[in-house]
Amino acid sequence: MGNYAQKRYNLTYSLPLVKDKPYVGVAGLLSQQCGIYTNSATGQAFDWPQDIAGGLTLRYLPIE
Structure with missing residues (x-):
């Protein structure tokens, strides 16, 4: 093991x-x-196992 x-x-x-x-975020994984x-x-x-992933985030936080 x-x-x-x-x-x-x-x-x-x-x-x-x-x-x-607005905020933007990116993420990646290998x-x-x-x-x-x-x-x-x-x-x-x-x-040879290999994983690749990614993401994009957009968010808006209204502020009074």
Whole structure:
């Protein structure tokens, strides 16, 4: 059992577009790990799971 050399990177950033008005945010994720299956002929792993995700957020906070 183990994590098979898993690497995970997250990035999140948020800022106002205009002071005290709409905000925009971006987020990203990269996750990868070494495979557990090996090609017996070449000795190389052939299943390198990799996930990539991203998102964009727009929000408005009305201020009285």
